[in-house]
Amino acid sequence: MLDIAKNVNAALMFFLELGVLISVGYWGFTLSPNWAIKLLVGLGGPALFVAAWALFGAGGGTNAVFPLTGLARAALEILWFGGGAVALYASGLVTPAVVFYALFILNAVLRLVWKQV
Template identity: 80%
Template sequence: MLALAKYANAALMFFLELGVLGSVGYWGFTLDSGWAIKLLAGLGGPALFIAVWALFGAGGGANATFPLTGLARAALEIVWFGGGALALYAAGVVTPAVVFFVLFAMNAVLRIVWKQV
């Protein structure tokens, strides 16, 4: 049963990672600007997040170009997932932003307790 919960927690992290990209893209396309700025933010924002994650955090650091561990990894995750929640908040959808951050916090605590980091 515990193994199933650990797999579910790992799957949740994957979906949260995708949620960050969707949140940042959504934020970009909800800006009060012209279409050029919306396209730049809506497509460029997720691209920037992808680049940072690929360089420093992919695969728990195992697939990253410059893998981070310890406090540096924790800071990256807080900025990454917090950025997703902040993007939702900036887009004006407060409840989903709070739910997103709470899910991230629960996921992070369980990954630490279950030594999935």
């Protein structure tokens, strides 16, 4: 039963990662009535987040170019997933922002308790 819960938590982590990209993209497309800005920020924002994750956090650090561990990894996750929550909040989606960050906190705590990367 614990194995199933761990797998669900790993899936939650994956969906939270996707959620960050969707949130930042959504925020970018709601930022301005100008289509050039919408495209630049709506596509560029997630691209920057993807680049940061690929460089420092991909695969729990195992697939990252410059893997972070310990407090540096914790700071990366707080900033990265927090960025997704802030993007939702800035888009006017307060409740989804709070739920998103609460799910991240739950996921992070369970990964620590279960020694998941």
